[in-house]
Amino acid sequence: MMQVFKTSGVCAREIKFKINDENIIEEVEFIGGCSGNQSAIAALAEGQTVEYVADKLAGIECRNGTSCPDQLSKALKDLV
Template sequence: MQVFKTSGVCAREIRFKINDAKIIEKVKFIGGCSGNQSAIAALAEGQTIEHVANKLAGIECRNGTSCPDQLSKALKDLL
């Protein structure tokens, strides 16, 4: 699994696994609100990196970012 250290959100990091076809196989947030993060992970898994990164980019919660936005940044780093 790859690890992305978050910034400006309750979750400390995001762990994710991407396959060779650039499909998200697994997402796990460490820290933060488990209900919302479980929903984000469930919706992202099985989708392409590009699709999820574009859909979640710019969603704000506080500090000008959010857990979905941080996942988007992590995925965009792979593109």
């Protein structure tokens, strides 16, 4: 089942993602925003552990003190 995270302060409106029982990210989809960058973020995150991706992306800034990668990190940290 896809989880949905409502973003704040970025172009993307929400992030949908699926995590398996072993805490591996199976799928990531950004709704709204720059599709090229978000496709790249999703491709790099898929197949990685929640903890690894959340730690790597935390604190990356674009505007408003956050970014789409940072928002994905926040979404994943809400799970752990």
